Amino acid sequence: EIVMTQSPDTLSVSPGERATLSCRASESISSKLAWYQQKPGQAPRLLIYGASTRATGIPTRFSGSGSGTEFTLTISSLQSEDSAVYYCQHYNHWLWTFGQGTKVEIK
């Protein structure tokens, strides 16, 4: 099983500032990584796939980068509505696994 580890657990950022979230895979997953946003009481929403491709309708302030074992989700200018938990997920192997999540708070 590929273990996905996210850091930090919680990130507090002021509106308009940049938020940088990290995700590390226990072995190489090429670019087969997705990011999701989950707000309280809602289902997850796909933000990024292929490590760096934004899903349909996702604002350009969200960007993804990385390959192999190290990945980053960047929110370039944090908005109040971006307060949520963010999960990474690999799909390099049929046994899909998610990271434990990073909670982004608005300072």
Add this chain to the structure above:
Amino acid sequence: EVRLVESGGGLVQPGRSLRLSCTASGITFNTQWMHWVRQPPGKGLVWVSRINGDASETRYADAVKGRFTISRDNAKSTVYLQMNSLTVDDTALYYCASPRFGGYFDYWGQGILVTVSS
């Protein structure tokens, strides 16, 4: 518009069984891989199971293998999760999810709560 609607959740005693259903609309169901993902209260997402379009291939997480069975009825655009020998560790919000092309999940249901408790 794609919609995935789960049903069948509820409170069940340890050792008992429950069957979840997820009915899809807005997609060509018989070509879609369908998955179940669960989320224990206050915790993160955990992949549970998947089934391919013609039901010829299924996969399970180790935690549910031998206890859960995924199936589908393409005529009803519905995927099922039969859960047997339930334990308190199976308590979670269960999501039905589906990818458009790859192994990432474009479409999610609203989730259905399963509580295993005596």
